Amino acid sequence: MDELLNDEQKQLRDSAMRLCAEKGGAKRARSLRDSGQELDRDALDAMREAGWLATMVPEERGGLGLGASELYLLLEPMGRYAVIAPLLESAAVAWALARSDNTDPALSRLLDGKSLIVPALQGDGCNFRNATQGFIGHVEDGKLVAKGTVPFVPFAASADGFLIEVATSGETMLCVVDGKAPGCAVSAARNVDGSASGSVTLTNFSIAPDAVVAKGDDALDRASAVADLLALGTSVQLLGICESAMTMTLEHVRTRKQFGHPLGSFQALQHRLVDNYVDLEVNRSLLHRICSVWSDGGAAPAMIAGAKARNARVSTEMLRTGLQLHGAIGYTDEHDIGILWKHALVLGARYGNELTQSDRFARLTMEEA
Template sequence: MDFDLTEEQSILKDSLDRLLADRYSFEARRGYMASAEGWSAEMWSRYAEMGLMALPFAEADGGIGGGPVETMIVMESLGRVLALEPYFPTVVIGGGFLRLGAGDELRTTLVPQIMDGSLKLAFAHTERNSRYDLTHVETVARKDGHGYVLNGAKSVVLHGDSADRIFVTARTAGAARDKKGVTLFLIDPRASGIGLHGYRNQDGQRAAELTLDNVRVGPEAVVGEADNALPLVRRVADQGIAALAAESIGVMSAMHKLTVDYLKVRKQFGVPIGAFQVLQHKAVDMFVATEQARSMAMYATMMADAEDADERARAMHAAKAEIGRAGRLVGEMAIQLHGGVGMTMEYDIGHFFKRMTMIDITFGDSDHHLRALAEAGGLTDL
């Protein structure tokens, strides 16, 4: 199997890497984080100018027609600099719902706004009692004439405080963990009855708590099939896991490089500490773990568009379980080899480890996915 990038993919990677190298130093990122939005509006515009927002959308919708490989390239590059912009919730997750679940009219209206950078999206699904279970939805949508009335609360809505539209799951039938009875809505966060409390996660990314108090929406707010949104949610979540896997490789690669560079310049007993063989072995362990995780990220990318939901889910369970384990190992070794300076807010290595931990718990941590993979019988049916 050929894993080499095409000429167009290589150009995409090189162009994005050059932009981020020029504009996304650690100090620049600190300034972006301190801004009102918590990320860089200028960089967001540059992503749009480069066509990054248009990558996954079909040419019929005005997009570039890219696939999971192009998303992998972008996410790995963004992970390497700890980019703060809402690319993941807007283009990967929100764009996934539009591509796979929205009708022609909604796509025609919203996709061009995403591609020019004027529309930002978020996904509100996690609830306090859900424990990584995508089927657990307590938020209720009650039928009211031709529309619905929504009541409930959602947690850790990534970039929810800057979103122009939010995808929200609510139960229109059944009990809290039933597989049927969940509907996906696209709502305006400025509508009456919606409360948003924004905050910064430990990794610097923005998130929000969302409350819905008798929020009225029309029938046009429903995206996909009413009462049966979970298959769509699972498919988009699987594509999100593949994208996060690619971002993880960028984060781990950066941690390894920063650590090796530090071993070359930090001196003890008059020599660089990288001269000590035991520390060299730890650096090699970090490299091996990163490359093993890279293989799983590629596997997740290959399976992201698989039509067989069970096969796709097993691949994502395996990728999430292995990459979460590898990311923890690489991060812990990076902090250990840096010593005390690795724990300070002023040095960048700790921020990479924080991002790795947040990636691990998004859509379920490694322990959750390892258990799910075991319950599914492993990667293959034997």
Template sequence: MAVLNEEQTMLRDMAREWTTNESPVTAWRRVRDANEPAGYDAAVYGEMAQMGWTGIIIPEAFGGSDFGWLSMGLVTEELGKTVTASPLSASAAAASAIMLGGSDAQKAEWLPRIASGEIVATVAVDEGPRHDPAKIKTSVAGGKLSGTKTFVAEGDSAGLFVVAAADGLYLVAGDAAGVSRSRRQLADFRSHAEVTFADTPAEKLEGGDDALLDSVLDRAAVLAAAEMLGLAGQAFDTTLAYLKQRVQFGQVLSTFQALQHRMANLFSEIELMRSAVEAGLTALDQGGDTRAAASLAKAKANDVGHLMSREMVQLHGGIGMTDEYDAGFYLKRMRVLEQMWGNAAYHRDRYARLSGY
């Protein structure tokens, strides 16, 4: 477990208290039932901005707190525990692209607006059903960008896109000419839009090469893993509480040794997941080559998240299959996050290649 300083501990505790009291799972149920394309409550995101969460990784010179990626991960984990919907992670990943590769003018134009929560930003990379940056065909000619991006997180409400083209990363305003969006409903009921750019004005990021794309994707993947850690941890706690009070065959379920062994295994796996995720977040803060740490974090999160969400439903028995119970929310969100920014097979293969195999 990462050693937190006093400020990080206070941030985590504040996020935990806020999500528990102001954004429980019942709040997500209301967002789901509203069935709006944005997939989140704008007023709630405004509260996050007021608390400074939208500027955690943005430098102070541009309106942020420059509090680091581990701090961002702590907040993201707490949001995962209550399945809170927000564009916080997507905006952070997009902001990182501007921070790493943007010009002074681009930073001054966009980072303060992201830090204040004025706009939602997102990263548009994939062009097929699976994450594969090697197959990008989006092109730019004469400052005009053309291509289609599939399953863009927060694509329905984004005011800024960081778009991966064949020759680098570009900034595209959400209201620019030639931008069209089509809603795509996935199991988690969040925003995953197909976004088409047709001769759309675009600005290239100065450092928009393959190394920059890798760095941005590392940050997106590790934040997804942090959310999955929150989902898995809460799924474990909820399942354990259920086993301690559910009576079957005249006995409390938690007294059955077979179930005790399964829960002990899940606890151990989640602790390993935590180590990998926090190592990934720490690597982002330290800088340098973050690829191996990011792939290890996402691969482990995918494996353990899949296992824990499946076990949550199964160990709850029939009630776990009902919409009235919360177990399904954790499983559905986990399945979508597993595929975002690379599934377990993708990241194991990437990790092996980075290790020389």
């Protein structure tokens, strides 16, 4: 079931579908992967020109002034067409920057395409559960100096800057920093879908006062909100991948014949697809709902943890059915179902995989009755 969309939202969805169809697709994802590029610059530029990076930036700061529901409409087609680009990461950083007054330079660079800035946060369930990671800072000669490592930051190798959280003895700072400045090193590792993530390491890294976006509780709240938005948006992309896998699989079983009948006429296979379909319907409602209440703070972190866990689980199941019903061709690199699977594996693991987020959900709801 789709949400009841207003005219503006329908237009946004339609243009997102068009743009992603044009700038995406499994063939393009495969050739990007084979040429060793971790992201699709051309697709990202097109999205930026369409104003998408500024979806959740208020109009007075040069944005579209929309909410997470609209971001959903952009991210779902990205998943569907396997577009590998940091739209979500950029939009989340833009949202966080736009909530401070002193961020005009960084926000402009991001929205103008001069800098790619991605989050490098060590949030709860965000990256890796090993608690020894993260950035810590101290004040030296009146200046904030940071050190530490945040691993598994998507698109880190291509980024010009990072949104980071720095824990100091007094309070936590949310900062936007130049990734090319001395003391910042990135080591990247490729993923199976062609994307990459990297470890961001700061050594004796100086942070100028005007790079501090927020402090104290404000910084903690905003970093958590960004982490939530990343998990939520990644879940939406996973749903898009699943929609695509479902369509591809349905087309295959309608036409492929064995024993003289289309595969799709066998009830054992029909019912498996129906169970996947039911799971996708439930996920779509859940994501619609969380997105619609996210902007006014009505989406509890537990809901988002639950949504990420469930979308990751369902994507595993949907793709398992999809691959299985394609038979041997599903095990080839030539067929697109495998491209979708690999992309789903990466997004499923990103920002807290099924078990990480499910454990987080349990912790967040533990104290209840």
